[in-house]
Amino acid sequence: MASFTTNNKAPYTVLVEGNIGSGKTTFLNHFKQFQDVCLMTEPVDNWRNLNGVNLLDLMYKNPDMWAMTFQNYVTLTMLKNHIKQTENPVKLMERSIFSARYCFVEKMLSSGMIQPGMYHVLQEWYNFIYDHHKIQCDLIVYLRTSPEVVYERMKERARSEESCVPYQYLKDLHDLHENWLIHGHYYRPAQVLVLDANLDLDNIIGEYQRSETSILRPIVIENTNQVSILASPSKRERNMY
Numbered sequence: 001m002a003s004f005t006t007n008n009k010a011p012y013t014v015l016v017e018g019n020i021g022s023g024k025t026t027f028l029n030h031f032k033q034f035q036d037v038c039l040m041t042e043p044v045d046n047w048r049n050l051n052g053v054n055l056l057d058l059m060y061k062n063p064d065m066w067a068m069t070f071q072n073y074v075t076l077t078m079l080k081n082h083i084k085q086t087e088n089p090v091k092l093m094e095r096s097i098f099s100a101r102y103c104f105v106e107k108m109l110s111s112g113m114i115q116p117g118m119y120h121v122l123q124e125w126y127n128f129i130y131d132h133h134k135i136q137c138d139l140i141v142y143l144r145t146s147p148e149v150v151y152e153r154m155k156e157r158a159r160s161e162e163s164c165v166p167y168q169y170l171k172d173l174h175d176l177h178e179n180w181l182i183h184g185h186y187y188r189p190a191q192v193l194v195l196d197a198n199l200d201l202d203n204i205i206g207e208y209q210r211s212e213t214s215i216l217r218p219i220v221i222e223n224t225n226q227v228s229i230l231a232s233p234s235k236r237e238r239n240m241y
């Protein structure tokens with residue numbers, strides 16, 4: 001297992017973004033081998049079981065009634081992860097309040113799952129959070145996929161709550177991720193490293209490894225008495241936006 005320490009107390013925070021089924025959890029699992037990386041997986045288990053209530057399921061089955069409550073709870077759980085302290089030099093976090101806001105809430109408004117009044121309340125929350133909390137973000141990793149690929153994956157993994165999600169929903173979410181992370185139509189809190197996440201599990205490790213230099217960049221490697229800093233990634237490696 002690789003071992004790293006750092007002189008810098010503030011964690012270098014990397015947000016992992018991408019469509020439903022793009023492999024965010026798998027990506028985080030790849031970094032388990034680096035013991036000084038704090039991994040913050042998405043609180044989806046909480047969304048599926050809040051004191052016995054499955055909010056994710058309610059949101060998909062009855063969005064008129066539950067989409068607003070669900071997004072409220074997503075925001076709260078995301079904020080908790082954003083502000084969670086760690087002694088580790090690198091914090092790798094699955095999703096963020098940014099994708100909740102710029103992708104999911106936008107999609108819910110445009111498809112009528114939430115009404116303008118609900119949308120504005122959520123916007124007030126996001127603005128309040130931005131104003132009163134330091135949302136650390138030093139890099140965004142975008143696991144870029146095609147909507148066709150993630151649609152097949154979603155059907156294959158068969159999460160029961162998502163059985164009613166049509167292809168068009170993923171296509172629209174894809175376009176929103178592209179508008180935000182590639183075209184910059186919404187606020188990007190850091191540079192975006194784009195990885196090809198269409199690759200299947202057997203071939204994606206190389207793509208994940210391509211991001212290691214960028215993600216572990218601030219970490220000082222202690223190798224016996226010699227201390228060296230990981231080199232900056234080359235332009236080819238970076239594929240930055």
Ligand code: TTP
Pocket residue numbers: 018019020021022023024025026042044056071074095099100101104105162
């Ligand atoms: P994702 O956050 O995309 O997580 P995932 O488990 O699909 O990720 P991956 O396969 O890449 O590891 O979505 C989890 C579920 O929550 C999905 O059904 C979409 C839903 N969701 C919302 O409805 N609103 C939100 O703001 C977020 C973040 C997720």
